[in-house]
Amino acid sequence: MLVTSDAAIRDRTGRGWEEWFDLLDAEGMTTRPHREIARHVAALLDVAPLAWSAQAVTKSYERARGGRAVGEKDDGTFTVSVSRTVGVSADDLHATITEDPARWFGEGLRPRPTTAARTARYDYGESRVALFVGARDATRSTVTVEHSRITDAGEAERLRAFWRERLAELRAAVETRQERADA
Numbered sequence: 001m002l003v004t005s006d007a008a009i010r011d012r013t014g015r016g017w018e019e020w021f022d023l024l025d026a027e028g029m030t031t032r033p034h035r036e037i038a039r040h041v042a043a044l045l046d047v048a049p050l051a052w053s054a055q056a057v058t059k060s061y062e063r064a065r066g067g068r069a070v071g072e073k074d075d076g077t078f079t080v081s082v083s084r085t086v087g088v089s090a091d092d093l094h095a096t097i098t099e100d101p102a103r104w105f106g107e108g109l110r111p112r113p114t115t116a117a118r119t120a121r122y123d124y125g126e127s128r129v130a131l132f133v134g135a136r137d138a139t140r141s142t143v144t145v146e147h148s149r150i151t152d153a154g155e156a157e158r159l160r161a162f163w164r165e166r167l168a169e170l171r172a173a174v175e176t177r178q179e180r181a182d183a
Helices: 008-013 017-026 034-043 050-064 091-098 101-105 153-182
Strands: 078-086 111-112 119-122 125-137 142-150
Touching: 008 017, 008 101, 008 119, 017 034, 017 050, 034 050, 078 153, 091 101, 091 119, 091 125, 091 142, 091 153, 101 153, 119 153
Parallel strands: none
Antiparallel strands: 078 142, 111 119, 119 125, 125 142
């Protein structure tokens, strides 16, 4: 799975995907670690290694050559992220989630310290879960769940489906409660 289309990467970098892949293959990048490939691509583009174009080329190259799956990090673990827009204020949504997280997300979440506003962090077995709530406007907000340190791709996909289901149920319950309060 490539990060973007051939036309978009050509527009941003001056090369299409096959040109990038052929160039990186010829320069022996197939066995190099992510950081080294990103630095090499960044030097070719005259940008910082963390620039979007350098990371897009590097991640797509790794995926195309079988070196990295979607969502896989440098250390071999996986991260999934799921978001939903909910029809209540950000403060109300954050309060609802954090007053009883087990109700919405099941047992096994152990709270971790955080100082960031509208954020909650948890240990979940050997993995980590972070919840972020942001305001869209006065009556809508977005909740994002980022689950990291997942040990394999299959588990990452299972957890992505789990979080989608849990956020859909949270949204339905919170919006129904809000509609009743407004009536």
